[in-house]
Each structure stands twice: as C-alpha cells, then as structure tokens.
Amino acid sequence: xxxxxxxxxxxxxxxxxxxxxxxxxxxxxxxxxxxxxAHKGSEATVVQALAAIEGASVRFCxxxxxxxxxxxxxxxxxxSALAAIPGASVVEQGDGRTVFSLAGPDSRALLAKCTALDxxxxxxxxxxxxxxxxxxxxxxxxxxxxxxxxxxxxxxFAASFFSEICLLGREFGLSxxxxx
Amino acid sequence: xxSLISCPHCGVRxxxxxxxxxxxxxxxxxxxxxxxxxxxxVYLRENPKGRIRESWHxxxxxxxxxxxxxxxxxxxxxxxxxxxxxxxxxx
Numbered sequence: 001x002x003x004x005x006x007x008x009x010x011x012x013x014x015x016x017x018x019x020x021x022x023x024x025x026x027x028x029x030x031x032x033x034x035x036x037x038a039h040k041g042s043e044a045t046v047v048q049a050l051a052a053i054e055g056a057s058v059r060f061c062x063x064x065x066x067x068x069x070x071x072x073x074x075x076x077x078x079x080s081a082l083a084a085i086p087g088a089s090v091v092e093q094g095d096g097r098t099v100f101s102l103a104g105p106d107s108r109a110l111l112a113k114c115t116a117l118d119x120x121x122x123x124x125x126x127x128x129x130x131x132x133x134x135x136x137x138x139x140x141x142x143x144x145x146x147x148x149x150x151x152x153x154x155x156x157f158a159a160s161f162f163s164e165i166c167l168l169g170r171e172f173g174l175s176x177x178x179x180x
Numbered sequence: 181x182x183s184l185i186s187c188p189h190c191g192v193r194x195x196x197x198x199x200x201x202x203x204x205x206x207x208x209x210x211x212x213x214x215x216x217x218x219x220x221x222v223y224l225r226e227n228p229k230g231r232i233r234e235s236w237h238x239x240x241x242x243x244x245x246x247x248x249x250x251x252x253x254x255x256x257x258x259x260x261x262x263x264x265x266x267x268x269x270x271x
Contacts, residue, residue: 062242063189063262116194123191130190131241133197138240 008098008158013178021175023104025165028179031099032075033152034082035091038064042087049085053078059129059142059152067129067140067152069099098158101179102165103148106172111149113168117141135164186260189242197240204233204247204263229253235263 007013009027020026038046043064050058050066055074059067070078075094082090102111108119114135118124129142137160139153153161166176186192203225209217229252236248245263250256261269 062238062244065242116197118191131243132190132193133240138197 007178008155009162012159012162013176019175020177021104021173023102023106023110023169023172023174025162025169025174025176026101026103026179027162027176028099028101030072030180031094032070032072032078033093033097033099034068034079035061035093036066036068036082036085037089037091039087039089046085046088049088053081056081057142057144057150059140061131061140067093067097069142069150069152096155097152098155098161100151100153100158100161100165101144101148102151103145104172104174105147107147107149110165110169110172110174111141111151114164115141119143135161135168137161183255185236185246185248185257187238187241187244187246188260188262188265189244190238193238193241197238198246199237199239201235201237201245204235231258236260 007027007029013027036046036050046064050068053068056068056070056078059069061067068078068082072094079092082088111134112119115132117130117132124130124143126143126145129140131138131140134141134151134153137153137157139151139157139161142150142152144150151161162176166174183195184192185195185198206221209221231249231251234248234250236246238244238246246260247263247266248260249258251258
C-alpha cells in the first residue's frame with residue numbers, strides 16, 4: 001500500500017509568489033501535533049508533566065484538554081514523553097490538523113476580522129492560546145510572538161480557512177507560502 | 181437573542197460559537213418510570229416567556245455543555261455555568 005503525503009493547501013498555493021511580503025502567512029509542512037486529554041482528577045499532574053516537556057508548545061483547548069504542537073524533528077522524543085504521562089490520553093493529530101503561521105505588523109488587525117477572540121495584548125499575551133471560531137471554522141489560535149499567531153484547524157477545513165484568510169488579507173498585502 | 185455569552189472556560193464569546201441544545205429544566209425520569217413520564221420528558225415542552233434555563237454547547241470553543249440562564253424578552257444573560265458543575269451543585 002502506498003500513502004502519498006499531500007498538504008491540504010498544495011493546489012491552492014502552487015501559484016503563490018515565493019517572496020514573502022510584510023504580512024506573511026506561512027504554511028509549515030513539518031509540524032506534528034497531539035491532542036492530550038486528562039483523566040478525571042489528574043488535571044494538575046498532567047499540566048505539570050506537559051510543562052516539563054522540552055521543545056513542545058502546549059496549547060489550551062478547554063478544560064482538561066490541550067493541543068501539543070512541535071516540529072517533526074523532535075516529534076519522537078515528545079511522543080514518548082507524552083505517552084509516559086500518567087492519567088492522560090494522547091491522540092496523534094499530525095495528519096488531522098493543519099498549522100498556519102500568521103506574522104506581520106498587521107497580523108492582529110487581520111485576525112480580528114475573522115475571529116471574536118479578544119486579541120488585545122492584555123487579554124491575549126504571548127504564549128496564550130484558545131479555541132475559537134476563525135474564518136467560520138473552529139480552530140485553535142495561539143500567540144507565539146508579538147506579531148505572530150499560529151492557527152491550527154482540522155485538515156478538512158484547511159483549504160476553506162486558507163482561501164478565506166487570503167481574501168481577508170488582501171487589504172494588508174498578505175502573501176502566503178510553504179515553510180519547512 | 182443574547183449575543184455575548186461568558187463561557188466559564190473561554191471568556192466572552194459571540195453566540196455564533198455556540199449551539200443551543202434546548203430547555204435545561206426537564207429532569208430525566210428513572211428507567212422504571214411510567215410511559216407518560218417518558219413521553220413528557222422527551223416530547224412535551226413549555227414555551228416560557230422571560231427568564232429561562234437552556235443547555236448550550238460551546239461548539240467552536242471548549243466543546244463543553246453549559247447551562248445558560250437568560251431572559252428571552254430583554255436578552256439579558258444572568259449566569260453561565262458548566263453543565264457538569266451545575267449537576268454537581270444540584271446533587
């Protein structure tokens with residue numbers, strides 16, 4: 001059996017320019033992700049264990065649920081660290097979720113057009129993340145740097161999300177391209 | 181319609197992120213309850229005006245069931261609690 005690894009926005013991005021503009025949507029190909037759910041009563045220990053994992057970004061989804069995102073290089077170590085957490089159920093999401101990285105001085109203004117999340121730095125500091133409706137799709141928004149947001153959506157919604165955010169980004173001259 | 185809901189887990193969010201699952205007041209009868217009790221629980225609903233209790237699902241957020249107490253005349257939202265916590269508090 002042959003499995004072909006194809007990115008969900010492969011066809012939409014084929015004609016995109018390679019030169020990134022000031023505001024840029026990069027589509028990293030090398031992300032791995034997991035859903036982590038804490039069993040009843042073990043939330044505190046799971047939070048501690050997740051914080052101790054090196055090289056992984058832990059994103060809040062809801063009570064007792066997190067999304068762990070990392071680069072594919074360190075995925076093996078993170079996967080075994082996650083599997084060792086007592087009182088947690090872990091599901092690999094690498095092929096189920098698609099990560100987009102929105103960066104640039106207008107990234108907050110752009111994102112504010114398509115989500116109702118309060119993106120003010122006081123309410124959504126660097127390192128914060130939340131599940132919310134983004135471009136009519138349920139996704140996870142994480143603020144990873146001052147003007148950089150990572151948006152994670154389900155794979156089957158990735159093309160819809162991508163088309164809509166590119167349309168919304170036209171007033172800011174948003175460019176898009178794959179990144180490794 | 182109340183347009184902003186303060187989710188206890190996610191903060192203030194617009195109603196578009198939620199799905200209303202209906203009246204939160206009917207109490208599920210026991211397994212040996214008579215047929216009339218089950219019929220009433222499954223099919224019969226009041227159509228109240230004013231302050232109501234509803235089950236809301238935060239579909240695009242934390243995906244938790246919430247109990248929203250709101251007024252369907254003034255659109256005021258009185259309280260939003262997680263359904264699991266509301267159940268624990270009632271027991």
